[in-house]
Amino acid sequence: MTDQQVIIGMVPHKSSNTIAVLARDETMRARRRFVNSDDGFVEMLDAVTDYPDRVWAVEGANGVGRSVAQRLVAFGEVVVDVPAKLATRVRVYSTGHGTKTDNADAVAIARAAIHSKHLRRVLPDDATVAMKLLSDRRHELVGLRTQAMCRLHRLLRELIAGGAPRQLSAEKAFDLLNGLKPDDPANVMRLEIAFDHIEDVMRLDRKIDDYNHRIVADIKTCGTTLIRLYGVGPINAALILGEVGDVSRFPNRDHFASYTGTSPISASSGDHQRHRLNRAGNRRLNHALHIAAITQIRQDTPGRVLYRRKMSEGKTHKEALRCVKRRISDAVWRQLRTDRSDDRTQDTKWPRSPAKDTFLVAYRSPDTPRANGRPKRFKPAVV
Incomplete structure (x- = not known):
């Protein structure tokens, strides 16, 4: 972000779009409301021509704001998606007793975009x-x-x-x-x-x-390699691809597990280290991983080996199943990253089950650590 750059926070609605133009130091430059129509869209673009270095921050760019966000992207504008939860936090902790109006929300969205480093950039539909x-x-x-x-x-x-x-x-x-x-x-x-x-x-x-x-x-x-994971068929693979979209927005597997709701939430206090079930995240993705985990523990797979090992350690059925879901979440993230690279080499060390259908290719374990599409070879530790 440069000193001359402005952030345009937008509150999209079915019939109107309210924007607030803020500088990097949160100085208010402009604030207006436009009708959500073709003429209103052109008028909104004309209103910000004085700010060539601009970024649009749209709340709910995957929901009610998808239409206007995609039109802005089609005109070559830079658009980022601001989650509603993030804008709500900014509004609650700002002055004005948390007043909720379109004007206040537009300012809160712009402020959230200024101080957030990992907002998803909106890309054209693919x-x-x-x-x-x-x-x-x-x-x-x-x-x-x-x-x-x-x-x-x-x-x-x-x-x-x-x-x-x-x-x-x-x-x-x-x-x-x-x-x-x-x-x-x-x-x-x-x-x-x-x-x-x-x-x-x-x-x-x-x-x-x-x-x-x-x-x-x-x-x-x-040609996705997701179907190489045991328990992930074409229907589940389509669901995962559609919900995840651009996997590069998840810097590592831990961020992806938080998005899928397979990572436990820390609930520690003092010397007591505890974790509780994560009921947040994308529940449709969580359901797809649940189906894959159930399929794995019913068959002779490394997922069943992991499940039985966790059960022998004293975990309950649900706790052991969550461990398998987390491993599958890591494998899904790894396969999605592999799909984006030219190297799609799969390891052959794990037992593979013959595919009944020629389309459903053989299985590889989600437990195999990989780097750049190949199995990792761990070096002995030097003391």
């Missing part, structure tokens, strides 16, 4: 954004299918004594209802609505299958 959109849409369809199936189970319980088994497909539900001949009008209507739910489930199943095929095709095209 293939990972498309991957995230595909993954999110599939997640929504699965949720809709679950809702339709729950409503179907409710009706089946009223039409059939004991209801239906939990593992129920649309075809099995159709066979159960096809032979029913209700007499009273209420059951006739229940049967009709149940068939409507079956049609909804079938339609959603077809859509989910279509998105599964598209995700698998995109994973093949991008």
Whole structure:
């Protein structure tokens, strides 16, 4: 940051954008509100032409501010993403009793950007954004299918004594209802609505299958090495790629583990060193790592070896599983870094399970320390 550089804090909304222009010493240069439209966007750019050396700090550049942030990037502007939590801390500890207005928020966002060193720079949407959109849409369809199936189970319980088994497909539900001949009008209507739910489930199943095929095709095209990790299939790999985006924003595996919620939180006091469960972080990423960990401890993998070793040390099932999740988080970070490099060499020292599908390549352990895509060779310690 130079002495002449200004930070433009922005509070984006659906109908308006409020900006505050601050110098490096936090001197207020300008503060205005613009309509969120094409004309308002041009007017906003014209209002800051007197500050050629400028950086835009947008709150929620991955959320409500994504549209305006991407338009600024398309015009060659430098844009950084300011988390809402960071701006809230600045506002609470500033003068004015924590007053929350758009003008105060814009100033707080600019101040947060001035004093923060590791803000994520907003880049143009790329293939990972498309991957995230595909993954999110599939997640929504699965949720809709679950809702339709729950409503179907409710009706089946009223039409059939004991209801239906939990593992129920649309075809099995159709066979159960096809032979029913209700007499009273209420059951006739229940049967009709149940068939409507079956049609909804079938339609959603077809859509989910279509998105599964598209995700698998995109994973093949991008050539990621994430699927070399045991328990990380194409669906989980697409979710991870979409949620992480640019892995270079995580300087090391510890920062990445904090983002995935797999690193414990220190809760120490005095001589008592304690840690507690981290319930923060990206919960969708945490769920993907949880699925991978469950898959590993069910098979003959080094993940199961680590799990059993932790259990023998006196840890509970959940504590041992969290240790496996942390190792897998480190391996995912390492593989994402490997994808960005030209060297994609995988180690061959760990046992590999033969792949049933030619696309799902063989497995390598997440326990192998690596540097630049190759296994590390530790030198003996010299005393």
